Each structure stands twice: as C-alpha cells, then as structure tokens.
Amino acid sequence: MGKTLFDKIWYKHVVEEVQAGPSALYIDKHFIHEVTSPQAFGGLKKRGLKVFRPKQVVATADHNVPTLNQHLPIKEILSRQQVEQLHENCAENDIELYGLGHPYQGIVHVIGPELGITQPGMTIVCGDSHTSTHGAFGAIAFGIGTSEVEMVLATQCVLQSKPKLMRINVEGELKRGVVSKDIILFIISTISSSGATGYFVEFAGSAIRNLSMEARMTICNMSIEMGARGGMIAPDETTFEYLKGREFAPKGQAWNDAVAQWKTLFSDEDAVFDKEIFIEAADIEPMITYGTNPGMGISVNGTVPLSSTLEEKDRASYLKALEYMGLEPGAAITGKKIDYVFIGSCTNSRIEDLRLVASVVKGKKKADDVHVWVVPGSKQVEKQAIEEGIDKIFEAAGFELRQPGCSACLAMNEDKIPAGKYCISTSNRNFEGRQGPNARTFLVSPLTAAAAAITGRVTDVRRFLAESTESAENLM
Amino acid sequence: MSKSINIIKGTAVPLAMENVDTDQIIPARFLKSTSREGFGKNLFRDWRYNNDNEAEPKKDFILNNPSFIGKILVAGKNFGCGSSREHAAWAIKDYGFDVVVSSFYADIFRNNALNNFLLPVQVSDSFLKKIFAAVQADASTEIEVNVEEQTIKLLATGEEENFDINPYKKTCLLNGYDDIDYLLSLKGKIETFETSGQEDADHLFDAEYKLISKERSNPNGNVYKPVY
C-alpha cells in the first residue's frame, strides 16, 4: 500500500515505539517563546540538566511584548520579568534568541518560515497550538504543552501517539474576493471546531496547489481550530521557490540535495486516509464568524443561523454565544457596525496579507469611528512593508501601524479590545474574552478586514474589488 | 503536585458547558507567571467574577455555588480546546481537581492533563448525561474513578462505565512515572538515532500498516456543501 506524506516523515523520526504506548519522536526544530517555556527551563534546572541540543532550538519574544516603543524597557513588570527570564534561559543554555529589537524578532510562526528555519520533511514543535502553521512546508509540526517543551529541551524527543490521518481536498477555482482564510473558515464551519480532533490533516487539491506559501500557512495555521493535531501540505515548486536563498535554507550543493529529497515528500497515489473530505472551491464565499468558536462561521452575506436549524443538544451553547456577541438569530451580518479592526496574528500578518489589505485601502480612508491596528508578524515583514511603501498607504488611510508581536490576538499585553466592543480581526480565535474581557470578535480574511476598516461595518469586499483598478486576484 | 493516582472518590462539580476552551479555563493575561503554582485562583476567572473583581462573584457560575464542591470536574464535550497552554491543566489541578470527566477532549489538553496527573476521563454522551443529571439533582452524589480498573461509577446506583487509557500512560499514572524520566532512559538510543538516523524506516511502516489497514475505510469520502 502507498504511504502518506505524514507517514513518510513520521516513521523517519521514530526513535522508539513504547509498547502499547506512544512513540518517542525525534524533533528537528524546537521553537520557544517567553510564555510557555519558563516552567520547562525551571523543571530542567530542578533535574540538574542542561538543554540537550541547543542548536536545534530557536527562541523569540512575541506573546507578551508591547507593540509600541519596543526600544524602551517593557513597562509592565510581570511581562518584563518573563521576557528577561527567556533571555537568561537562552544565555545559560546557548540558545539562539531573536528578542525585542533583533532584526529577526517576530511571531514565532512567522519568523520560522521567513528565515528558512522551517523546511520540508522536518518534525517541528513549539509550546503553542498554532505550530501547525509550519506544516505548510510539508513538515510534521504541532503544538505541545510545557511539560512536553521540557521533554524536548531535555532529550530532543517528545512522546506522541500517532494520530489518525485525514485528507481535505479543495478542488477548482476560488471566486473573486475569496482567499485562503475564507477556505479554512469555510472548512471549520463545515466540520465544526472539533471535527478533526484526533487527526492530522493533509490539505490537497488544485485550489490548495494554486496557493502561495503565505496562503498555505494561513490554512495550516488554523487546522488546530477544527481540533486537528496539525495540518500539512506536500512541498512543491512553490515551496522550493519560497525557501530558496532564505537565511537558514541550505545553499549550493546542499540545496540541490535537499530539494531532491523534498521531492519525495508527497502522499502516494494509493495511500489511504482514515477520513477523506472533498470541497468545491467555487462553493466558498468570503467568510465571517458570528459566534464564540471558529466553527461558527457563515458567508459574509449570510444570516446568523436560526436555532431551529441546529440540533437540540447544540442550542444552549449557541444561544450563549449569541448573547455574548449581542446578535439575534436570523440577523444579517453585513452592515453590522464595528469598533475595531485588528490586522495581525500568526494567521494573517505576513507581507502578503499586508499587501492584500493595502490593495483595498490604497487611496481610501478608514471610517471615522473605527480604530484600525495593523501589527506586522515580524521585523522583517515590517521592514518590507516600509520598503514597499505599504506603511504610507496605511498612514494615509488613518491606520495605526504597530511593532511586531501577538498583540490583540490574545490580548496578553495592553493591546486589548474594550468590553462590549466589536472587533473584526484577521486572527484565529473568537473565544469569549480572547481579545480582552468581554470583547467581541469577528474572524475574517485580510480583504474583508480591509473593507470593514473603510466602511466601519461588516462589508462584502467585492464591492471594493470591482471599483479597484488594481486587481487583488493576483495577490492571492 | 501529587504524583501517582489510582482511586479517586468523591463529589463533583457540574460545569454544563460544551467547547470549554483553555482561554476560559485561564485567560491569557494570567500567563505571565514563570512558575507552575498559583493558577487555581484564576481558574475560569472571567466566568467567575464580574468586572474582573474577586469581590463581585457571578452568583450563577457553578464554582461560586457552595453546594457543589469536589475533586471531580464534569464538563460538556470538546473540553480544553484552543490554546496549548498547560497553565489550563495547572489551574484545574491547583484549584483542587484531580479528575475531569467529559465525553470528548481536545488532544493537547489531554496530554497536558496526563502530564500533570490530572486524569481526563472520557465517557459516552449518554453516561455523561447520567452523571450530570445525578449530580445536578443531588450535590452529594459520589463518583468513584478507578485507574487500575479503568472504571467510573456512580456510587449511589452502581451504574458504571469503562474508560480508555493508553497502557503506557496508565503505568505512569499508577506509579508516578513521568515521560521525561522515560525519555532520559533512551538517551543512548537517541544519540545513535542522531548519527545513523532512521534511514530504513520500512519495517516500521509495515508493522503499523498490518495493524491498522483493516480499520481504514471510506476511500470515497464525504463531499461537503455549504449551508449558508
């Protein structure tokens, strides 16, 4: 029988299979950040151990850092201590750290790929659920807890049970104004926020093949929002093209050898998956969430479902979500007034996302009564945005361009959406309080966020694409 | 942290909610600590208090109801979804729970819980319903969870169900072993692996495929259509 992409990588990394238990899986790259690593280093110290393979660990500060005045010491004491602790731990253990002020600093899932650290065929972990992002390169990448971070620091291995495998095929052409964020929001709304729990998902099909690396990352990034352990896409010319010449990508002969090896990474034709799903790209509309988990999504032109259309057992949590969001069953979502626009997070803060936003807002202004925060995913993205003049477009539109970090995606720093306010966000979670206590979140694509910034309301972006001289299509 | 668990017997706290995500269990703003201790006081913080104020408990939230106390937390399906923060498991354990009962867990939470000797017991939807009904009707309802036997029982009626647990993890729980000790014992193998690699992994493929190929099915798969 044929082998799946997942299996080809997994079995190459099994050091030991525990009898009737999980496998000890060797980890090629381990990303760490300030929030989920201190207790792991603490545990290591207690055992009198040092980091086993420091060269395979890369650190950055992202979750808890301010996005203004990053050149100054962090004001908030606890945040500062946490970031300082990371510096100490990395120094003591000889770990490469891209901390605040470093030209490579940024959200961990943005910098790994852009520096070429993330490569096909690797096993990659990080104490963060959106580690699934790196799967876009044809890697097995998944989030782990702090005890597991400690395991990897101590042994470069993690104990994991082999997940079941699912393949999601998206075939055909996307409609105008529909981008990768809409694909993944559509998939999650279809199979639910727990529909892939227990599975690792491979995304395939012509619509996925046609996506850029950035767009593929957005899809894999949100695999966790349907419960999947991770998501992955087989590497191809698009992948190699993206990686070529990046800081830590192989060079010269090593590059040729690597590409030859990477080309063997695909699911064989006769490979069998535990579950397979087919989706027509043409069915997908620009999407938006209306509730308090990422599975509660509808077309931006749709209406909030009526509770009568739901199964009995789902009604209570559905009504609770609507109450939190201040929405009525059956209500149209287009035209809903919003207060904040957040363009950022490891889902949509890459240069291509900022270009998409710029393509819509160029020459326009934001609505008077909305605050628009653009938080680039990394220093590199920030730099490139400035080089391309995107910062000027945002400035003219009245947007606030901040410095890299997780920011209002999880509201750990001061970037919080006030209670009761509506935020249209390119991030990945609309949980209660995720963007600040009692804040209300609508998850959308960068295009839809851009349209909302201009009108101050939930808007179908195609209105702007039609009048825009510059087509956003070739940016997808 | 108490290591090793086997029999846990006692009353339960019924949290009748589904899709409880780790952002609710412990909101991000409380993740600034660099130790594992003390998260219990902020467990379910935003569901527990109004205006983020401990002087204003939300009366209708279950943890604020003095009738319900115990070492067993019972919750709706898809418990622990969302962020990988282990702080969620620490908070639940630190608050005083040793067991969570639900009909479905998010993968990362399940691992995190087990690594902290917090037992995630997965029961059927129907048994979960029964537990909720019994506990909500009578807060003094006692439940017994037995790791060795892999059973969960409503003591008053004797109704019980078996639950699954990975045999390796079961040994760890019963004996207080942790994964790091185990992995450290493999150091030699890991070093060999690093130099020689798993070049010929074919034997691993074959073994696995023989085991699971029969279970695999559904080659035609499901076609999803939108319901806008």
Ligand code: SF4
């Ligand atoms: S941007 Fe948001 S989802 Fe991504 S790593 Fe940061 S907090 Fe997590």
